[in-house]
Amino acid sequence: MHRHLQLRHSSTRPQLSVRTLKTAMLWKSVLAVALIVLGIHDCSFRFIEIDKNQKDFAASVEHIVFYFNENQDDDFAYKFLRVRRSLSERRKMLYLVDLEMGRTLCGKYDEDIDNCPLQEGPGKKKVRCTYILETVVWITKFTVLNSTCAQI
Template sequence: MLQQVTLLLGLVVLRTQVWSIHYEFVDISKNLSYFVMSVEFAVFQYNEDNVDEYAYKLLRIRRSQRKRLTWIYLMDLEMGRTVCKKHEEDIENCPLQKGPGEKQVRCSFLVDALPIYTKFTLLNSTCVDE
């Protein structure tokens, strides 16, 4: 009886370990197409949700990860405030503000991508001014 309980307990622990490995985040290339699209979506969503009238653009990707067996991406981004309004066309080529209007923000985003439908959902975001 003790052997059966020990074996059962061992299997439960092993299954828990295997299950947690499958759902952890792993580092990925910053150049993977769906990750790049997820970054663009996160920056767009930040600009849409932000009350600031000026647009922010991507300065640096600090972390690029994907949850195993999913299309959920975790990213840490640095963004800078531009001189362009947030609904202008070419924000990527817009210069950053200098002087009193200069502002940078660091954000962590969790984005769920559905590649077949090219649909993205922002699951979570946390931002702090730098």
């Protein structure tokens, strides 16, 4: 005669203490931060500082400002104010550009945004953006790989 064993799933699972759960969450947070820091370190290790006046770099910054304005819901144009950091990847035509832009009185489709005055008072806005951009200047091809912007 065969006996059938019945396996029952218990609805009671071993309970972990709140302290154990908090410790596990803390370690997950530490691990996440460590991975981000290592990623930034790895990224910045591959990039080297370059001259902001380099022709290819200047064309890339011009494209970034155009790209930013095209992707804004704002009717006003933003113009380039300053480059905070300019890096290039050693083996590829990649630029890491950290720049500031300001909101102008001109519309984003106006011709001469560079000579347009910045807004003052309640309409005044500045943004700081970091872009990673792949550039093939000789065929005028720019590809934004990553971007982050924040109002300052």
